[in-house]
Amino acid sequence: MHTLEHHHNFTAINHQGERRTLYVLLLTLTAMIAEITAGTIYGSMALLSDGWHMGTHAAAFCITLFTYRYAKKHSNNGKFSFGTGKVSILGGYTSAIALGIVALLMIVESTHRLFNPQAIQFNEAIMVAIIGLIVNLASMLLLHDHDHHHDHHHAEDTHKHHDHNLRAAYLHVLADTLTSVLAIVALLFGKYLGWNWLDALMGIVGALVIGKWTLGLLKQTSPILLDESIDDNYKQQILTQLAPYATVQDLHVWKVSGHHYSAAITITSHSDKTVAEYKQMLEKFDKIHHLTLEVHPAALCET
CATH class of the missing domain: 3.30.70.1350 (Cation efflux protein, cytoplasmic domain)
Incomplete structure (x- = not known):
């Protein structure tokens, strides 16, 4: 049997990214279980909602891990003409869709609360936001993709070398961090100045920013999936x-x-x-x- 003189496998396996994502998934699941349990015991909707919100991001991290494992397992499979390099791109695109859905749900819920104000348990809600912020900051440090700081060696290439799959997971954590910061600011103003409406408004602002990140990630991944030509x-x-x-x-x-x-x-x-x-x-x-x-x-x- 004759063998080819050159390989057709252009799969980039990011072992460090896979390991970091696993750590973040475990951290997120731990925080999610703790918040849902505490919310059920103490009857706090703030704790429950934040716990289930973390669950959506845990699902996104599962997508990230699956794509890493799948790409590695099938990296030398001849059924893929150029290896499994696009699997991570597909994972990033799928996570971007999930991130966009979260942003839409945030807008719907925040708009509803803006016109139908609800009583807020400020102390519990602030505690939840601080816990979420700490967890998310730790996750951001774990997921930070150092590659995205380095431009391609060629001056004519304006695209940066980063793992789109890892970047999608990073954006999920960054989105949670943003909502935690905005929530803390809004809750403090609500507690001390009575500006309860600011909580809902900050939710809308956060959703719009997340939506912008989503579009950016979709613009990075979709052209690769559609075989867009070089410039x-x-x-x-x-x-x-x-x-x-x-x-x-x-x-x-x-x-x-x-x-x-x-x-x-x-x-x-x-x-x-x-x-x-x-x-x-x-x-x-x-x-x-x-x-x-x-x-x-x-x-x-x-x-």
């Missing part, structure tokens, strides 16, 4: 490089994972360069990790 400037550089020696008949460059591009190029050669020489000319375009090059001699095309 026109990069393709033009390829055309310019080949122009003196060949005519490009077909050119496709697209992402096969969060960080890897594949290219399929068909050219009509006007020189005596070999396929290997053309590939060597294109090595400078190192965003392309997998290149399929089809070369037709000009004389053959004219007949």
Whole structure:
């Protein structure tokens, strides 16, 4: 049986991200169980609602962990043409949808409470918000993706190298942190100044900010899932490089994972360069990790 000379697996396994997500999931589940138990015993809706809210994020972390495990398990499975690199992208996209649903529910509930004020148990609610803030700050430290601080090495690439799956989990924690901070501010004003309406208003503000993060994550992940082409400037550089020696008949460059591009190029050669020489000319375009090059001699095309 003949084997291929190069691999087609562009799966980036983030072991550190998987481990961090597991720690955050355990931390979130512990806090969720404690709040639901305390809320049931003391009859506090604030504790119960925050506990179940943490449950929605625990579900999102389960999605993150599943995608890590699935991508790792099937990384060398031949059924996937370019490996399982897009599994983490799909996980990030799915988590973004879940985050958007949470934002919509927050807007609905906050709007309802704005026009139908309810009695607030300030001391218990503030305690819940502080506990939630502490848990979320610890989770943010665990999930912080250091890679997203580093731009790609190439100046023309404005996209940053980060794990979209881990970033989705991070945004879930960041959303919870934001709501905890806004809740504490609103509850303090409500307790000491009687501004009960501020609690509902802060909920709407938080939901809008979360919605903005959701759209940002969707804009990052959906083009990769839909095989969006690389920017026109990069393709033009390829055309310019080949122009003196060949005519490009077909050119496709697209992402096969969060960080890897594949290219399929068909050219009509006007020189005596070999396929290997053309590939060597294109090595400078190192965003392309997998290149399929089809070369037709000009004389053959004219007949």
